[in-house]
Amino acid sequence: MSSRIVNWFKFSSPATFYPLAGRMIPWFTAAAVILLGVGLYMSFFVAPTDYKQGEGYRIIFVHVGTAWMSMFIYVVMAAWAGLGLVFNTRVSAMMATALAPTGAMFTFVALWTGALWGKPMWGTWWVWDARLTSELILLFLYLGFIALQSAIDEPRRADRAGAILALVGVVNIPIIYYSVQWWNTLHQGATVSVSQGSSMGTVMLWTMLIMTLGFWAYAIAVVLARVRCIILERERDTTWVNELEGGVR
Amino acid sequence: MFETFLAIVRRDLILAMRRRSDMLTILFFFVIVVSLFPLGIGPEMNTLRLIAPGVVWVAALLASMLALERLFAIDYADGALEQMLLAPQPLSLLVLGKVAAHWLVTGLPLVLMAPVLGIQYDLSLDGLRVLVITLLLGTPALSLIGAIGAALTLGLRGGGVLVSLLVLPLTIPVLIFGAGAVEATISGLGGEGHMSMLAAILVLSLFFAPLAAAAALRVSVE
Numbered sequence: 406m407s408s409r410i411v412n413w414f415k416f417s418s419p420a421t422f423y424p425l426a427g428r429m430i431p432w433f434t435a436a437a438v439i440l441l442g443v444g445l446y447m448s449f450f451v452a453p454t455d456y457k458q459g460e461g462y463r464i465i466f467v468h469v470g471t472a473w474m475s476m477f478i479y480v481v482m483a484a485w486a487g488l489g490l491v492f493n494t495r496v497s498a499m500m501a502t503a504l505a506p507t508g509a510m511f512t513f514v515a516l517w518t519g520a521l522w523g524k525p526m527w528g529t530w531w532v533w534d535a536r537l538t539s540e541l542i543l544l545f546l547y548l549g550f551i552a553l554q555s556a557i558d559e560p561r562r563a564d565r566a567g568a569i570l571a572l573v574g575v576v577n578i579p580i581i582y583y584s585v586q587w588w589n590t591l592h593q594g595a596t597v598s599v600s601q602g603s604s605m606g607t608v609m610l611w612t613m614l615i616m617t618l619g620f621w622a623y624a625i626a627v628v629l630a631r632v633r634c635i636i637l638e639r640e641r642d643t644t645w646v647n648e649l650e651g652g653v654r
Numbered sequence: 655m656f657e658t659f660l661a662i663v664r665r666d667l668i669l670a671m672r673r674r675s676d677m678l679t680i681l682f683f684f685v686i687v688v689s690l691f692p693l694g695i696g697p698e699m700n701t702l703r704l705i706a707p708g709v710v711w712v713a714a715l716l717a718s719m720l721a722l723e724r725l726f727a728i729d730y731a732d733g734a735l736e737q738m739l740l741a742p743q744p745l746s747l748l749v750l751g752k753v754a755a756h757w758l759v760t761g762l763p764l765v766l767m768a769p770v771l772g773i774q775y776d777l778s779l780d781g782l783r784v785l786v787i788t789l790l791l792g793t794p795a796l797s798l799i800g801a802i803g804a805a806l807t808l809g810l811r812g813g814g815v816l817v818s819l820l821v822l823p824l825t826i827p828v829l830i831f832g833a834g835a836v837e838a839t840i841s842g843l844g845g846e847g848h849m850s851m852l853a854a855i856l857v858l859s860l861f862f863a864p865l866a867a868a869a870a871l872r873v874s875v876e
Binding site for chain 2: 548
């Protein structure tokens, strides 16, 4: 009877997760290369020129995907952190740690490409628009998480402190977002809205989806590679690491 | 339960009264930061009136960050905090008591000082009144949210700077609604909506922040 129950915790041990991650990395790397290659080709050569925004609009194929990923990764990170806190599983906490730099990178790229897009379209690098401001605050939240974890020497304490911070952050994100939005409308600061307004062409939509899937695959591959490094670093004194093929030591 | 809360508040107040200079340092930091802005921007009264709510609020935010380091550090150093963790009473209640005492010592003086600074910026009487009310609602929320950060960074090197990095992004809604209420009142729009939001944030943080801070303390002291 008990053998029929799926063992959800099978891969929660670093020793079983490490080889699984190693097997998954090539697949996601290949997917990322193919999807991003196709997506970039489509965004440069297939997608038509926008009649209003000209060629400059093509940056949104990178921008929108990275912005989506930046928000999504924070939620995933908080979910892993929460799992680690509840079930006390080490791999969950390591996943949260591994996700943070990738999320911060996507947030930064989203802000950067947004600025590059804003210059030709709005005539300014930066406006205090609600979305831009919340994205900036999201970057601060990522940096706070990374800074807290790197300030704590003891890994288990770093895991759990980071988990609490990530959960507090994820509760706060909606409050921050709506308060920033309200602040923005009251100030009447930016008259330009980020929303595209016009319905998007099918080719553009597909390009954007392919690019986003490519970013997904990239994020998964990179995070798994990073989590493998973290596992090796933390478990270097265990027998299974020393028995790995090739010898880590 | 309430007796425990009162006992903690009384104890922390007595301890704070023995080190009055700590309290004054934070108050003077607040006054100096607010007084620096006219020197940097220029004595043009119209400009100053415009930026007054934001300046006072940002200064209050920074001053409360500065104060956070002391919230748990002394009890952590002399071992009293470990006894609190072992106490049969819920830890979040003790944390709430500590935060209440901390606010009375570091937050309330800022609230009382704010109207004087508002006069420096030529705020109207209505504006001053709303400034005091929003600070009264907002600074406890700042102390509560800050307690989470203070508990997380307990005993870490560079804890003071780190706690600001962690807590400041989380306090942005308080800043927005606090300064917004004063601005809306000055411009004649009425700040009631902002104040309701501020009160809502205070209630939310009263409920959740002690729980999160207690969990963080258990992680940090363990």
